[in-house]
Amino acid sequence: MALDTAWVTAWINRSTEVISENRVALITLDRDIGDGDHGENMDRGFQAVSTKLDTLSPDATPGDALKLVATTLISTVGGAAGPLYGTAYLKAAAAVGSAPELDGAAIVALLTAARDGIVLRGKAESGDKTMVDAWTPAVEAAEIAQQAGSSEVEILAAAADAAEAGAVATEPLVARKGRASYLGERAIGHRDPGAQSSALLLRAAADTAAGE
Amino acid sequence: MASERGRVGLVFVSHSTKIAEGLVDLARQMAPSVALVAAGGTDDGGIGTSFEKVSEGIVLAGSGSGVVVLCDLGSAILTADTALDFLDDVLRDRVEVVDAPLVEGGVAAAVAAETGGDLGAVVAAAHSAGPGHPSAGEAAVVDAAVVEPVAGTFSRTVTLVNKDGLHARPAAEFVKLASTFDARVSVNGKDAKSLLGIMSLGLSKGKSAELVSTDPAGERAVNALADLIETGFGEA
Structure with missing residues (x-):
């Protein structure tokens, strides 16, 4: 489908479904190395976002929709994911401006700005066992795909694949940020829940763009 | 020292409503004239932090010459930093989020504010609590x-x-x-x-x-x- 406001809305609604389906899985990952509330918080946040999307004006741009997601997540998530994802969607909204439809370059700009927002807010670096470990490979894969002349759908699929691989790659890491950093080597062998939810959100973006 | 605009206010951000409210009670004993605002827990009183509570708390504490925000664990700091981004520029310039021990730093900051310390003095008092406790x-x-x-x-x-x-x-x-x-x-x-x-x-x-x-x-x-x-x- 064209990457317009209808796509952003479809992406967000798919995100809400996928987060809801994975609520218990995310809680379990977070209980292993954090405080166990990531699935609960994300589910509450996206349910609120889906409700709010109904109030979006008919002439809203993709940027307007992303901004609505940002402010709703910041107000409703209640854990670190609220400010982190909220800042990500807010920076993504700023990056796409008032464009009515997003091309490959705009998608790369959206993903890059989202990743930069998470880094700005959480001050985590690659390898700290955080959501950055899903986002940075996703941004790099999207850039490579875009430079190779891939379609928007292919760019998003490349980003989603890289984010999933990045989430898996957090398993052997020791956490240097967040609640898991208190655990030291005991965090080894557990996947970071934030990296996992990031991969889910990017897969939802790719799937809805592909019309799946 | 003493500012013409009134005492620096404090916002205590905690994952727990009780911790934030208890700290207001504790600090109030030594700082009866300071605007002390509790911003603990999620909107429905659960464990977590609320963007709304923190944003409103900064405004409530912000009638003086500045606001110092003290936080407990990770997401409290992230929520406070995010709340700063949404403040109007005039207020934001007078707000500092401090990474210091919540209870010890909060009490020291409250006393500094009570004695008419400016924003820098109150921040320094919070930091005087250091990373740990005096042995x-x-x-x-x-x-x-x-x-x-x-x-x-x-x-x-x-x-x-x-x-x-x-x-x-x-x-x-x-x-x-x-x-x-x-x-x-x-x-x-x-x-x-x-x-x-x-x-x-x-x-x-x-x-x-x-x-x-x-x-x-x-x-x-x-x-x-x-x-x-x-x-x-x-x-x-």
Whole structure:
């Protein structure tokens, strides 16, 4: 489908479904190395976002929709994911401006700005066992795909694949940020829940763009 | 020091409603005139942090010359930082989010605000709580130390007479009085204007406090502070 406001809305609604389906899985990952509330918080946040999307004006741009997601997540998530994802969607909204439809370059700009927002807010670096470990490979894969002349759908699929691989790659890491950093080597062998939810959100973006 | 715009306000951000509210109660004892706002828990009172509570708290505490926001664990700091991004520029320039121990830093910041400290002074007081707690060993060593008088030094040694010595409320009263003087005074080696420094001395009933000032104008300050200790802070 064209990457317009209808796509952003479809992406967000798919995100809400996928987060809801994975609520218990995310809680379990977070209980292993954090405080166990990531699935609960994300589910509450996206349910609120889906409700709010109904109030979006008919002439809203993709940027307007992303901004609505940002402010709703910041107000409703209640854990670190609220400010982190909220800042990500807010920076993504700023990056796409008032464009009515997003091309490959705009998608790369959206993903890059989202990743930069998470880094700005959480001050985590690659390898700290955080959501950055899903986002940075996703941004790099999207850039490579875009430079190779891939379609928007292919760019998003490349980003989603890289984010999933990045989430898996957090398993052997020791956490240097967040609640898991208190655990030291005991965090080894557990996947970071934030990296996992990031991969889910990017897969939802790719799937809805592909019309799946 | 004292600002024309009124005292610096404080916002306590905690994952727990009870911790934030309890800290307001605790700090209120020593800082009755400071705007102290609790921003604990999620919107429905659960464990977590609320963007709305923090944003509203900053506005509520923001009628004075500035606001210092103290936070507990990770997401509290992220939520506070995000709330700053959404403030109008005029208010944001007067707000500081401080990474300091919530309880110790919060109480020290409240006392600094009560004594009319500006934004920088209140932030410094919060940071004086440092990364950990003053150790009992350190207090004992300082207690036994004898400060050799040097030329131009004014000193006076007094004995603590009230039952609980320089515990929180008397210590705050002491620091407030010390802050009204420009002269630097030390108590058994600690700065008389530092609440946490004074409390770390562990000065209980019967112990002696040596008040020293090397400041030419320090005599009046030393005498006033020594007199306060000798009155027993109005306690038995």
